[in-house]
Amino acid sequence: MENVILTVTENRPITPSGNVYRMKLEGDVSAVSRPGQFVNLKIDGLYLRRPISVCDVEDGLLVLIYKVVGKGTEKMAAAAPGDSFDTLTGLGNGYDLGPAGERPLLLGGGVGVPPLIYLAKELARRGAKPSAVIGFNTAAEVFGEEELSRHCESVTVTTADGTYGAKGFVTDALPQQYTHFYCCGPMPMLKAVYGSTVTDGQLSFEERMGCGFGACMGCTVRTRDGYKRICKDGPVLSKGEILWDN
Amino acid sequence: MGQLSVDLCGIRLDNPVIPASGTFGFGYEFADVYDINCLGTFSFKGTTKEPRLGNPTPRIAECPAGLINSVGLQNPGVDRVISEELPKLRKVFRKPVMANISGFSLEEYAFVAERLDGEDCVGWIEVNISCPNVHGGGMSFGTDPKSAGQVVSAVKAVTKKPVIVKLSPNVTDVTEIAKACEEKGADGISLINTLLGMRIDLKTRRPVVANLMGGYSGPGIFPVALRMVFQTAKAVKIPVVGMGGVSSAEDVVEMMLAGATAVEVGSANLVDPAASKKIIDSLPETMQKYGITNLSDIIGGAL
Structure with missing residues (x-):
């Protein structure tokens, strides 16, 4: 910091x-x-x-x-x-690029898309071939497609109302094969992605924070690996440690 | 160069600035930002007998001049504090630290105090009898002079370290509680803990924090805190540690004039991780501006 x-x-x-x-x-x-x-x-x-x-x-x-x-x-x-x-x-901890594999999948929803742009750049720099699926409510809110395309093999856009790209949610457009997934988006999307993905992956969480650097314990959640502060031990949690009962 | 040191219950502080419990963890998060040995001391995260996750999230709500928190005494429990946190703390802080403890029965207070009494790095035990966050918990001890006194007796019986009792402002007359603690042998009083507060989200029409209400802290409570420090310092002979919204060297001086021997800094650390250091660094200039050569001379100067 x-x-x-x-x-x-x-x-x-x-x-x-x-x-x-x-x-x-x-x-x-x-x-x-x-x-x-x-x-x-x-x-x-x-x-x-x-x-x-x-x-x-x-x-x-x-x-x-x-x-x-x-x-x-x-x-x-x-x-x-x-x-x-x-x-x-x-x-925050950020995404661990180590387990990405050759074809990592990036899944973003709304303002969960921005961190995936930096992630795609870093993954591509390390020789991976990421692909991305990003979802929005409607065509007027779509962004990030061009930036992600610079580093990704493919970028699929979904809109809930079908006004741009494929109609539906990110989880309706998941590819068949990928080596690891990285996700950032609103809570309902995180839960849907958790349930629909077939590999291990990492999900970024949001929580109301006091300090943002681990001092106030304002943003703690329970995980399989104990209590974690979203601001300091997160915001990225691995799929395997997430508990949804917080 | 003015003289900054003060004596708090028989232990010398290089300066009166003490980051407050719950805003400073066990110190090591802040040691990444600055050398925390510049502090007078700090009060570590409130520790209980058993580990506690605390309250559900959201736990934080912003206010115009501060924040509401309903963390609910999240801590790993006294055994892990001693085995894991204090070794890490000792690596970054060489001075005696203030151990903040809480409990949900007299036995729990005594248990935690006795364990920490055996730790050489602990200088003082600050007993939180006022946390407004926990249902049926600390609140009841801190709002009644008799039960506050019982906590003091229970803790004093198991420790030789100075016992400072941290009082709640959510009472009719804080001096009654302070006097009861003094009578049972407390070595000092610290105040104020957070004021019970609430925010409602206009979009959802629901309280912002999951616990519905929480403790309000920050610059907005400074005048209330100052008034209660003033009243308490008049009512008791033992040292008073002032806190509540302190954000500057001027606030430190004002608290000391109201009767505080030392001053805790809380919320300011959460907004600016170097806040306590900046306050210490600007104390000499502030003292010079107001003609203070020895900071301890001004304690209670306005009483």
């Missing part, structure tokens, strides 16, 4: 729905070590920081994609180039 000041270089809506933004920030992002990690932004006028998953990272540049859902993300959406955020970087 590092506490750094990051400066906005770009911040604009990327979907026709107008409520999903891509923000690019400049600064020291060396603490981000793995896809699936998150950063925690201090936002003027709000007491708690806002955890946002890392969509991509390069030397000195951090990309976040976020949906405007409340006061914190509303204030983020209002930020202009040159504005800066006090940010804790390199939070």
Whole structure:
């Protein structure tokens, strides 16, 4: 974990729905070590920081994609180039790339898609041939298809209302063969993916957090391997350790 | 350079700043951020006899000037605290630490206190009789002078370490509880624990935290905490440790003027992991600004 000041270089809506933004920030992002990690932004006028998953990272540049859902993300959406955020970087365990195998499958739902973009890039860099299935409510909310296509063998998009790609959910469009799966999305999707996948895999969870770095015990869940803090021991849990009775 | 050290129940603190229990774990998360040996001490995560998962999530709700938590005393239990957490703590912190304990019966309080009495790294035992999160738990001890006194007697009987009793603000007259604890031999009082609070989500029309309500902390409670520290410091002769929304060196000075011998910093650590260090670093400048050469001279200066 590092506490750094990051400066906005770009911040604009990327979907026709107008409520999903891509923000690019400049600064020291060396603490981000793995896809699936998150950063925690201090936002003027709000007491708690806002955890946002890392969509991509390069030397000195951090990309976040976020949906405007409340006061914190509303204030983020209002930020202009040159504005800066006090940010804790390199939070969470992130995805383990070790068990990916040759043909890993990436499964994303809504704003669960962004961390898969960084993940796809890293998997491809290591010689794997990932494919992705990403789901949205409707055509106006679709994003990430092009970014994922740069690193994936195939990208399938589903929409619940059938206005773009295949009609249905991500779990309706799973390929026959894959070596390992990586998932990020809302809780109903995580449960459906858990029940529909045939290999081992890793799922990223969301929970209301106090600190984001393991101190407050605000986001603890029970797993087969004991109690885990979603912010510090997660947000990524392996399929085998998940219990759904929390 | 001003003099920052204070004496807390016979143990010298290099400065009066103490990260509060529940906001600092067992220290090692923060040792990644800064050398925590700069602290006066810290109060470790509330420890009980048995391991506790705590309350269901969500456990956190934001407030305009703070947060509500309903963690519910999640901890691995005193045996694993001693076998796993304290060895890790000792690697990163060389000073005596404050052991925060809780219980659901007098026997449990005594059990945990006795175990921790045998640990050399423990300087003080801070007894939480006020956690508002646990059904039928600590709350009942902390809201009645007689049962508060019984906890003190039970803990004092099994430890030679100084016993500091952490009081709940959710009472009619906190000084009655403080005086009962002093009478039964408490070596110090710390206050305030969190104020019972609540938030409702307008979209779902349901309480934000699964436990319905929780403890409100953060800068919003500072004036309430300061008032209760002031009243308690007037009512008892034993040292008072002030806490509640402390976020700056100015807040530390204000708490000490209200009668606090030392000052705990809680929620601020969760928003800025280096908050306690920053407060310590800015104390000399703040002392100079207000003409303070020896910090311990101002304890109770406004009483």
